[in-house]
Amino acid sequence: MMINKEVEWNIKKLKQKNFEFANKSGKWLAWQTKKRKEQNTINKIEVGGEEITNPKDIRKGFLDFYRQLYKRKEKNNRRKIERYLKEKEVQKIPTEAQEGLNTPIDLAEIKMAIKKMKNGKAPGPDGFTSRYYKELETTLSLPLREVMNNILKEREIPGTWKEAFITLIPKEEASLTQVKNYRPISLLNTDYKIFAGIIADRLKKVLQEIIHEDQAGFLPGRQMRDNARNVINILEYLTAKNEREAMLMFVDAEKAFDNVSWDFMLENIEQRDMGNDFLNGIKAIYTEQKAKLIVNNVISEEIQISKGTRQGCPLSPLLFIMVLEVLLDSIRKKESIKGVAVGRNQYKVKAFADDLVLMAEEPLETATEILEEIEKFGEVAGFIINRKKTKIIAKNMDKTKMEVLQQKTGIEIAKKVKYLGIWLTPKNIDLFQNNYVLVWKGIKKDLEIWNRLKLSLWGRISMIKMSVLPKMMFLFQMIPILKGVAIFKDWQRMISRYIWQGKKPRIKHKLLIDAKERGGFALPDLKLYYEAACLCWLKEWVKLKNTKLLDLEGFDTRFGWHAHLWKEKKEGYKSFGNHIFRKSLLEVWYRYKNILETGVPHWLSPLEVIGVKKINMRNDWVTYADLVVKDGGKWRLKPYEQVKEHVYDWLHYRQINEMFKKEEKEKGYKEKDSKFQSEIVNNDCKIISKMYKILLEWHTMDEEVKVVMIQWAKDLGYNIDLDDWQKIWNENLKFTACVTLKENTMKMVYRWYMTPAKLAKMYKSSNKCWRCREKEGTFMHMWWECSKVRGFWEMIYIELKRMLKYSFVKKPETFLLGITRMDISRRDRKLFQYAITAARTLLAQRWKQEEVPNLEEWRLKLTDYAELDKLTGKIRYQKDHRFFEDWGKFTEYLESICEEGTTLVGFKEAL
Ligand SMILES: [Zn+2]
Numbered sequence: 001m002m003i004n005k006e007v008e009w010n011i012k013k014l015k016q017k018n019f020e021f022a023n024k025s026g027k028w029l030a031w032q033t034k035k036r037k038e039q040n041t042i043n044k045i046e047v048g049g050e051e052i053t054n055p056k057d058i059r060k061g062f063l064d065f066y067r068q069l070y071k072r073k074e075k076n077n078r079r080k081i082e083r084y085l086k087e088k089e090v091q092k093i094p095t096e097a098q099e100g101l102n103t104p105i106d107l108a109e110i111k112m113a114i115k116k117m118k119n120g121k122a123p124g125p126d127g128f129t130s131r132y133y134k135e136l137e138t139t140l141s142l143p144l145r146e147v148m149n150n151i152l153k154e155r156e157i158p159g160t161w162k163e164a165f166i167t168l169i170p171k172e173e174a175s176l177t178q179v180k181n182y183r184p185i186s187l188l189n190t191d192y193k194i195f196a197g198i199i200a201d202r203l204k205k206v207l208q209e210i211i212h213e214d215q216a217g218f219l220p221g222r223q224m225r226d227n228a229r230n231v232i233n234i235l236e237y238l239t240a241k242n243e244r245e246a247m248l249m250f251v252d253a254e255k256a257f258d259n260v261s262w263d264f265m266l267e268n269i270e271q272r273d274m275g276n277d278f279l280n281g282i283k284a285i286y287t288e289q290k291a292k293l294i295v296n297n298v299i300s301e302e303i304q305i306s307k308g309t310r311q312g313c314p315l316s317p318l319l320f321i322m323v324l325e326v327l328l329d330s331i332r333k334k335e336s337i338k339g340v341a342v343g344r345n346q347y348k349v350k351a352f353a354d355d356l357v358l359m360a361e362e363p364l365e366t367a368t369e370i371l372e373e374i375e376k377f378g379e380v381a382g383f384i385i386n387r388k389k390t391k392i393i394a395k396n397m398d399k400t401k402m403e404v405l406q407q408k409t410g411i412e413i414a415k416k417v418k419y420l421g422i423w424l425t426p427k428n429i430d431l432f433q434n435n436y437v438l439v440w441k442g443i444k445k446d447l448e449i450w451n452r453l454k455l456s457l458w459g460r461i462s463m464i465k466m467s468v469l470p471k472m473m474f475l476f477q478m479i480p481i482l483k484g485v486a487i488f489k490d491w492q493r494m495i496s497r498y499i500w501q502g503k504k505p506r507i508k509h510k511l512l513i514d515a516k517e518r519g520g521f522a523l524p525d526l527k528l529y530y531e532a533a534c535l536c537w538l539k540e541w542v543k544l545k546n547t548k549l550l551d552l553e554g555f556d557t558r559f560g561w562h563a564h565l566w567k568e569k570k571e572g573y574k575s576f577g578n579h580i581f582r583k584s585l586l587e588v589w590y591r592y593k594n595i596l597e598t599g600v601p602h603w604l605s606p607l608e609v610i611g612v613k614k615i616n617m618r619n620d621w622v623t624y625a626d627l628v629v630k631d632g633g634k635w636r637l638k639p640y641e642q643v644k645e646h647v648y649d650w651l652h653y654r655q656i657n658e659m660f661k662k663e664e665k666e667k668g669y670k671e672k673d674s675k676f677q678s679e680i681v682n683n684d685c686k687i688i689s690k691m692y693k694i695l696l697e698w699h700t701m702d703e704e705v706k707v708v709m710i711q712w713a714k715d716l717g718y719n720i721d722l723d724d725w726q727k728i729w730n731e732n733l734k735f736t737a738c739v740t741l742k743e744n745t746m747k748m749v750y751r752w753y754m755t756p757a758k759l760a761k762m763y764k765s766s767n768k769c770w771r772c773r774e775k776e777g778t779f780m781h782m783w784w785e786c787s788k789v790r791g792f793w794e795m796i797y798i799e800l801k802r803m804l805k806y807s808f809v810k811k812p813e814t815f816l817l818g819i820t821r822m823d824i825s826r827r828d829r830k831l832f833q834y835a836i837t838a839a840r841t842l843l844a845q846r847w848k849q850e851e852v853p854n855l856e857e858w859r860l861k862l863t864d865y866a867e868l869d870k871l872t873g874k875i876r877y878q879k880d881h882r883f884f885e886d887w888g889k890f891t892e893y894l895e896s897i898c899e900e901g902t903t904l905v906g907f908k909e910a911l
Pocket residue numbers: 769770771772773774775781785786787788
């Protein structure tokens with residue numbers, strides 16, 4: 001089973017990452033190594049019911065088993081294979097793709113392949129490690145290139161490339177006296193792996209195109225969790241459509257990788273027109289293979305291998321999925337096999353490596369058809385279905401029919417099936433109990449055992465990271481179905497009890513979970529990891545690209561996805577939550593929506609929001625990013641002529657225009673994509689940990705700061721990005737050495753100024769504004785909305801445009817907090833900060849007076865600042881040109897007003 005491999009690999013990677021940490025808990029490491037050693041010695045096996053303990057006989061037992069396994073059983077049936085594949089009309093690859101596969105290997109490819117090799121892996125029979133190739137890369141590249149290109153032309157490979165060592169790793173939770181319960185791992189020579197790696201990289205690009213998305217394994221951007229999502233969605237759908245009889249068949253194939261027929265594999269390549277040199281390369285590998293087993297550190301004699309994809313070779317999984325694609329494609333094409341229908345879509349099959357699930361309606365008729373198809377394929381390709389281990393989950397069938405189905409197929413109709421590591425039943429409501437509760441039970445037991453290990457605080461934290469997190473993460477990614485937050489509190493309490501060994505916590509939880517670069521302990525926060533996983537899932541709703549998944553997941557929703565994500569709740573929205581994934585994902589989205597998208601999102605598709613939802617959705621959805629343009633410092637919809645293909649008609653255009661204008665006004669449209677869009681939606685790499693980091697940053701921020709941010713958001717009517725706030729701390733406060741200037745910014749951020757409204761609450765005085773004496777004197781009124789203050793800012797705005805010699809958008813956060821956008825050039829930002837701080841300081845000085853400051857006062861203040869800056873500049877910086885860079889535009893501005901004949905002649909001399 002490949003699934004364990006992926007999980008195992010993920011755990012390994014995690015362990016690797018935390019290696020530094022793990023080192024600190026030496027006792028645990030020692031215990032772990034001891035355990036591994038015990039596992040690795042095989043003391044006893046059973047062959048034919050007989051117990052064997054003699055080391056030599058144990059070796060023979062394994063040798064016999066693998067000799068048998070890798071022996072080709074069927075006779076030469078190339079003709080039959082050829083006929084079968086011709087009949088199936090396998091898809092040929094495009095010509096450009098063929099060229100890519102068949103060009104000579106160049107040095108850059110070799111370099112890249114060597115660079116990508118991981119250090120510290122056991123070497124193959126020749127003993128040369130990957131480190132050796134890395135060190136000697138320049139010397140070895142040329143001869144390697146020659147050997148490799150010779151293979152593509154002449155189909156001859158070095159003798160050592162045919163050899164491999166096979167070590168045996170015991171499978172978990174299985175009897176270790178059974179030979180079949182060991183997983184063989186091949187150790188291949190490094191130069192061979194470099195070659196195979198290059199070919200594999202080329203092949204991946206081609207397969208991306210020709211392998212249907214029903215196969216989720218081994219190709220970039222495809223994930224195991226997509227299959228679990230699909231299967232659970234199907235169950236959800238069939239629960240709603242309870243008049244449709246259906247089944248899900250979870251196929252167990254016997255050692256699927258090891259049984260692949262070489263002839264079939266090669267003929268498959270030939271019929272897909274993949275090119276001669278490429279075929280030569282594969283043929284060279286799959287003509288002769290030998291291996292020696294390593295049992296209890298002793299190397300056995302040689303065995304011949306004549307079938308199966310090569311263990312431990314990077315090409316192996318790709319060759320396998322190409323073979324399996326023939327079967328899946330024929331099932332998809334066959335009309336008599338009725339998949340689960342949603343509108344005009346049919347959902348028939350999903351595969352992750354050799355884990356295969358088939359979905360069908362009218363199971364009594366289709367089940368036998370499916371099995372027939374699998375058997376025909378199996379005969380030629382070497383695919384053997386194990387009916388005893390294959391299971392069916394039946395939906396909407398009565399007892400008699402289920403019995404008939406069971407009899408007809410010889411396959412058990414199960415109450416519970418483990419698929420890709422997840423326990424499934426006909427009812428999704430069981431998912432929580434069968435998976436989350438079960439896994440946590442195991443973790444609880446582990447925590448009790450580790451409690452006795454007497455590790456340090458760091459050691460205990462790293463245990464949580466290495467052993468608890470991966471298990472929970474797996475569930476979060478496969479089945480994000482949790483409701484509410486109570487469960488996280490339970491889990492966290494238990495983890496906390498372990499970390500503090502039942503004593504009172506001595507470090508605040510926030511500090512424990514905070515990132516190390518901010519001085520925290522990086523203890524994983526399960527709730528945030530879960531939420532990160534949910535938000536990454538939800539990305540499909542944002543992108544609207546995977547229409548097949550969306551059609552299924554939203555089969556009964558009444559409005560578009562973006563309506564649910566962005567619009568205020570309307571009538572009919574409630575039913576959206578009647579779905580196991582939709583409910584939990586939307587719950588998390590609402591928790592973070594305002595933090596992740598502080599303005600109108602660029603990804604929002606207005607047409608999808610207003611359009612009528614159909615069962616099968618359209619493919620291309622135009623977004624605001626495509627529709628709007630900046631014009632004279634303001635965002636607006638592009639002219640109708642430019643976007644008419646996207647918006648159907650004039651009426652829709654008008655509707656969108658109204659909507660955008662309203663939203664722009666209320667929430668604002670940002671200059672750039674949000675972090676959520678750029679790092680999560682438009683990205684495929686490590687998105688969960690990126691998402692976790694974003695959430696963590698928000699959660700560990702000072703409570704006081706958060707309160708202030710929320711107040712500002714209320715006043716402005718929209719949120720300010722976390723990034724922008726951080727810019728205030730990190731950049732804006734550094735622009736000057738002057739403490740009073742810094743203080744002014746801080747006082748603004750923390751809303752330090754006493755307002756009539758506040759005073760009125762405290763002393764029952766009048767709450768009217770001191771300037772206009774009409775409106776209530778709230779913070780925002782006093783600083784921005786009051787008609788007199790507005791006049792003042794308008795004046796400053798006009799002067800600033802003159803000074804900078806360009807226009808920019810007048811927004812309260814720009815003047816009050818110094819949050820600048822791209823429309824103010826980076827070179828002008830220092831001057832700009834001085835200019836608005838001068839304005840604010842003046843307003844603050846006249847805080848309780850009726851009159852607002854005038855223009856001359858402002859110019860004088862700014863001149864003061866310029867002088868001060870020049871003075872500090874003399875102490876701090878060596879050169880005057882820095883000053884001119886920062887203040888040049890100001891002096892030019894002063895010059896221009898002097899020419900106008902104003903009375904401020906003295907200004908220039910002052911500088
Ligand atoms: Zn007022």
